[in-house]
Amino acid sequence: MMEANLQTQWEVITRGAEDIFPEAELRSKLQTSLKENKPLRVKLGVDPTGADLHFGHIIPVLKMKQFQDLGHHCILIIGDYTAMVGDPSGRNKTRPQLTHEQVMENCRTYQEQVFTILDPGKTEVVYNGDWFADMGFVDVLALLSKMTVARMLEREDFAKRYQAQLPISLHEMVYPLMQGYDSAMIRADVELGGTDQKFNILVGRDIQKDRGQEPQVGVCNPILLGTDGGEKMGKSLNNYIGINESPEEMFGKTMSIPDTLMRMYFELLTDVPMAELDTLDKEMIAGQVHPMDVKKRLAKLVTHRFHGAPGAALGEAHFARVFSQKELPEDIDEVFLKPEQLENGRVWIAKLLREIGFATSGGEARRLVTQGGVRIDGETITDPGFDWQAVDGAIVQVGKRRFAKIRLR
């Protein structure tokens, strides 16, 4: 069961990990685990606050997969109760509180997506509602007494909000305690998460110690930056790559990350050995290897991870065709125009763009035309007052990557 030796395990576990605390404890836990042939209990808690997962969510899941492949016991905690509270980590405002129904609804799709990576047969799934639902008020008070206000306010996110005169609700301060309690309930040896989870994971250690358990070790990955290269990947910033996105989108979006982010993505999302990445970096600096080729490899590997070999090939082909050669994509969505949308077989260009969803207003449509961003069958339209004689099968293109095939009926 526990086959890999300590050194191998150590290399796998520390790859892409920004912070492990305390390192020494992880080492001794691994040693004991090997000696006694007893897998470590590895915890990852997820709050199903939204339906769709993106790359940022999946980083700790990939780390968990590595533990799983090493033979350790993985426990996925579905935070049906913590999701109702909302993790304040790294937030500058209170999360909206979800109802239990909303949370449970998200759970299904969440697990579906997570189990494209983890082995469902080897993963224990528990809900923290299992223990929180029946907790009495006295138990809650006992838990609350483990934390002081001063310590909570030391946290960077709360401190910032406090100084910026932004509201902090009391229930948000309960969150770390709940997460810590989870660790105690499942007797975790290791807890995974982003570096923003450090505080919560440390609270878990305290609670475990308080209950006479050996405290867990935190293994934290850096926070994945989004495609804009500056901010944490997230839905609200629209700088994310969803794991359910089409191969074409996934490949393209990966190609759109700034060069400076390539290393991070390689480390966290692929298995390319670290030594090879170092070599690649050197070769790029020396000009022996083209950054674009490296990025293409990254995009291919990443797409492969979620869509398999066919998806990776599809994504790559599409990219080469549309962006490198500036040709039309293979599949173009068809948009139907009804006769009543035409006048004597003609449509005003601004109206057309709105009808097919390439502009949300006439003003935006005019702007696109004026700036030379609109083509019909390869011909650039420059007159915002242009009335187009509709042709079945014509290709309307806006910008570099939006296409529609017009169908008349």
Next chain:
RNA sequence: GGAGGGAUUCCCGAGUUGGCCAAAGGGGGCAGACUGUAAAUCUGCUGGCGACGCCUUCAGAGGUUCGAAUCCUCUUCCCUCCA
């Protein structure tokens, strides 16, 4: 409970001696040029309307005025200090 400060366009944030405000600046977004690509860099646009004019926006509801983001009243929410 008392005293004071605040809410502006997708976001942040100017503007508060009333007209020159569809509202500075930045971010984001979009488009163009360039190329190595949906990198980087540079440029332009960025409330709505078949549009050199008209319409709706500055927390909400009223009011003063020829004219209000700017002044007055009430309401909602946030913050600070005191208790």
